[in-house]
Every structure is written in C-alpha cells, then in structure tokens.
Amino acid sequence: MARSTQRKSRSRLTFSEAEWEVLSSTTEDVYGLWEGSGGIRSPSVSIEGPDVRNAIRSLLGRKLIYLLWFRHDTNEEETIADSETEELLADPSVWEPPNSGDRYVAYAATPAGERVFRRSKPPVSRAVR
Numbered sequence: 001m002a003r004s005t006q007r008k009s010r011s012r013l014t015f016s017e018a019e020w021e022v023l024s025s026t027t028e029d030v031y032g033l034w035e036g037s038g039g040i041r042s043p044s045v046s047i048e049g050p051d052v053r054n055a056i057r058s059l060l061g062r063k064l065i066y067l068l069w070f071r072h073d074t075n076e077e078e079t080i081a082d083s084e085t086e087e088l089l090a091d092p093s094v095w096e097p098p099n100s101g102d103r104y105v106a107y108a109a110t111p112a113g114e115r116v117f118r119r120s121k122p123p124v125s126r127a128v129r
Helices: 002-010 017-026 033-037 049-061 082-090 111-119
Strands: 039-042 045-048 065-071 076-079 104-109
Touching (some): 017 039, 017 065, 017 104, 017 111, 049 104, 065 082, 104 111
Antiparallel strands (some): 039 045, 065 076
C-alpha cells in the first residue's frame, strides 16, 4: 500500500503549452502580469494573451505560482494573499504595463512549482520535432 501511495505522489503533472511556458518563465525570474498578457512569442512558440491569462489562473489554482507586488527599481516584493487574487485578476489595470517606478502585480514560481517544473517534461507540442 505504501508503495502505491509513493508512486501516486511522484506522478508527473501535465501542462498545456501555455502553462508550461508560464511556469518555465517563473522558474527564472519574477514576471509582471502585463509581460505575458499580450501573449508569448518566440521562434518556437506563439501563444495568445487569453491563453496566457488562463494558464496563469490555472497555475495559481494549482499552487505552482503565486502573485506578488513588485517594484523593479528596488526589487521590493510583497506577497499577495490568496484571498485577493481573483479581485486583482479581474482588474484590467493589472494586465497593463506600469508607470516607471510604480509597483505592479507579478507572478513567480512557488517552491512546489519549481520542483514540479524540474521533474516534468514539456508538452508534446514542445518536444523536439
């Protein structure tokens, strides 16, 4: 019985391409909501803004990322309570670039998010073709 429990806890989570890209970026740095709100584009991927916003919501719900207030000029961080998340995400202004020097809503990986990312594989659509 104990072994089957261990296997279940070690099973890999699956991610959409948008979730993978968002989680991947957060294991490197803190990102403002506005940075992904228009979409994610690179030579290997093109994900539209609504899909990125849905991925952020999904990863928040799975406790793999968290929201924080961030001030770029001082690197000051203040974690945002889970109880405030939905109201903030519904505010269109948090998805817009901040004025210079203003704090803004950002997202970063939780310790669980970092662990899951390191143990997971990219979605099939991101695999080497």
